[in-house]
Amino acid sequence: MKTKVLAAVTALTLLPLSALPASAAPRIDWKPCATEYAPTLECASLRVSGVFSIALAKLPATDAGRRVGSLLTNPGGPGGSGVTVLKYGGRGFALDKPEMAEVRQRFDVIGFDPRGVGASTPAIACGPDLHDPAVSRFPKNRADYEKLIAHNRVSGAECLKRTGPALSQVDTWRAADDVESIRTALGEPKVNWLGVSYGSELGAVYAEKYPKRVRTMVLDGAVDHSRPTRQAILDETIATEGALNDFAKWCTTSAECVLRGKDVLATYDALMRTPGGVPAKELGRNLTAEEMSAGIYGGLILPAFWPAVAQGIADSTAEKPDASALAPYAQLDPSYGAYRAIGCHDFGAPFTSYADMKAMQGLVKTLAPHAWRYSEFWDMASGCAGWPVASAYLPRPQQVRGAAPILVVGGEHDPATPLVWARGLARNIENSTLLVDAGYGHTGLLNSACVRDEEVKYLVSGVTPAPGKVCR
Template sequence: MSEHRARWSRRVLGLIAAGSTLALAVVVPTLADAHEASAESTAEIGWADCGEGSVPGAQCAQMEVPLDWTKPDGKKITLALSKLPALDQDNKIGPLLFNPGGPGGSGMGAVAYSDLLAVAPEFAPLRQRFDLIGFDPRGVGQSTPIACPKPLHDSAVSTFPRSRAAFEQLKQFNKAAGQACREATGPLIDHVDTASVVSDVEALRKALGAQKISWLGLSYGTEIGSLYAQRHPDRVRTMVLDGVVDHSLQTRTAALDEARATEKALRRFADWCKTDEQCALRGADVIATYDSVMTAARTSGIPASNLGRKANAEELANGAYTFLTQPSAWPLLSGALAAAAGLAGDADATGLVTPASFLQPEYKAYRTVGCHDFAPNTRGFVDMAVQSARLRSAAPHTWRYSEFWDWTSGCLGWPVPAANQPAPLEVHGAPPVLLVNTRYDAATPYPWAQRLAAKIEGSRLLTVEGDGHTGILNSACARGHEAQYLVTGKTPAAGTTCATSKSAAVAKAITSGGLR
């Protein structure tokens, strides 16, 4: 694999492994009407070979869309696109749009520069029967980008302020960082919400000349897909939502759900360590080791060579969370915890902090989109302290990091008005939608999938009985059901469940995605 292609693989798969999600909301009718009408003017796409490092046969293109969908004749931005034409053109079904998650994941790169959809034989029918379409959402990757010249994270600014002064420090830090993003990005920063992305998807459908689209969305991709199905149910052929987010939840409630799920994941990781020879902590008290690492990081910090300084507890909890979302990364987590605890020498937190979200190039898009779609309604220091206390009670070991707390703390004082806040979602008139979720997903807790399934008319929920974020990365059974449904349109029987299963190819893909 060329370095260019490997880089795309690391970025795309790392986002999925990290479990990033988010955002969706109901748009007022006047705005939705404006989006619908203005999408009619989209031009055809000029495809060309993607060039060096791409998957053989991959084609790339750019497409212009309005920066502001309420002003279709105004300034334009570009979207980066990719396509892998169906191998069986005589029996081609149509386009299958793929979003690998985020916010910040590159669909263009996932299709053109990685083997994400080819790491398992269960997906062979998709390559045969569909034109696989990837796109970088607005603000992401090769599309017109978000620019943030100042760091969005500072180890000296706590995400859990314990005083009014610390609360104001966090608020002012976010305000200054966000203002720098605004000045560098320009007006685009006001329009990178998921509702605008959905309008881009509809424009893409028309540009592809397709009456209907099939959709495979993971994590944050379930948000885009759900809102698209709500707005355009008659334009959906099939839709898989894998690793589901319930956007009707307020941010503070979702943070609690994630904290509980992460606490459960840590305990299941500890149980795995008791018997699996791959665990570097086998025979040790895993929970006690985790706590000792967090205590040491909180009191004095633990050296991390990739940071050039000591890592604090919030940063290490962030990294540990990322590892916990994928069982294939649990051996790496056990080694990283052992190193951070100094069990075989001087304490070294480099491995544990490496996958932390704030170190990833996608973090600026992750923060900016998240603040549009899940801005906190924190009413002041006391309110934030109450939320913090609830997290500690719900997750006594893992409370220091969840993605929704990342937005709760990171969007406090953010200077860009939120354009797409949580709101109820119902889908009527679409074909049956297939939702997939693992039982013990730390990133997108299983109850979210249950709730969203109840809101999508005629939908079917496929449960994967096991650990990990998304069925696609953790179950051959789930991959098989997803592929069969996408091709035939027939959902699995009600009550169908899948077991998790190990795949060397998938495990390699995940660990090459930035988890080392």
């Protein structure tokens, strides 16, 4: 589930993908929209093909005389708001880090909310029951499976009712055309792109469709959309288990870990087996094992959160347990509706029956004996089973040809986007370079000064790092 740390039963007629070419867009009418964190921020909206208007934000280059161009950004998700990130000064893109100073100096940094997301209109709107703690994503029997499918159908129908027919037109293939409309409206001959996590998928699709319009493109925390959904589930399951083990090892030596001296994995397993879950006083109800697992995963994304995760586990296993410390990581982000819809339209549900899903559960539990209760791709795939809108952009072989050199970044210990995805995406992109982050956490941009330094040098010069470069 898309958490705060990180975010239709009628037959809709899907517009054919080929019927949505990008058209020339009008110039953008920027207006001041300063915030406490971004005093020079400017905002606008742009009408694109179809029924959508895209919300935009801009942090102008601070050294206009040395300006390179516009840098389009996407913070991930799907469902992440680039406008919101810039309203907070771009910290979600690490713009507050010293290595990123030249980006602020030499680029107009552009944030946007993709179609259906955030302040763009019409926005994807779903009901509060999209997540129901009483409905398990790991059904134990056929009745539980039918309950999950029924829940997904009802909640999906509510999304369609609230959003309308536009719900069928939110996928990454179409969103890439909107990026081209933004480029045209900006008056830029070519795109500079910084996309993290899902932002790497959107960037790669843009490069596939408009290769000659790419000047530079960073795809960090890479998603390989050519990988079948079943395999992506297994890849991410392995990565999530690895991240939990990394956390447990950190706890054995770090003075910041309140669990130091304990068997962290055994403590985690005992917590997950607590009958009926654990009270979260701030929520006024118990957190289920699946929710606590999701909450802990949300904290594993950034090593800076690991001390808080350890405290949350300690509080949840205390004599008078309280899982409130895990609740902020487990609660749904407001963008979860967009996350669900775009994810379902891009990847779909691979399960064909209860027997099929049960077999996949067995594989997941074997690959992740501790952390099996949550990974983003399992959450997405199980939530898409019964989704009422047909998937228009399912995984398929992806080839990017004829673009300028592109930089793909993957992490050896990334729980959300495994390194195998970055390797696969790099193979699919002609003339790309893979930069490996040997550190911990999701994306090199947010966790590694070395990665940030390499990305900035590339964005400014257009020259990728030497092949085989590893940031340690």
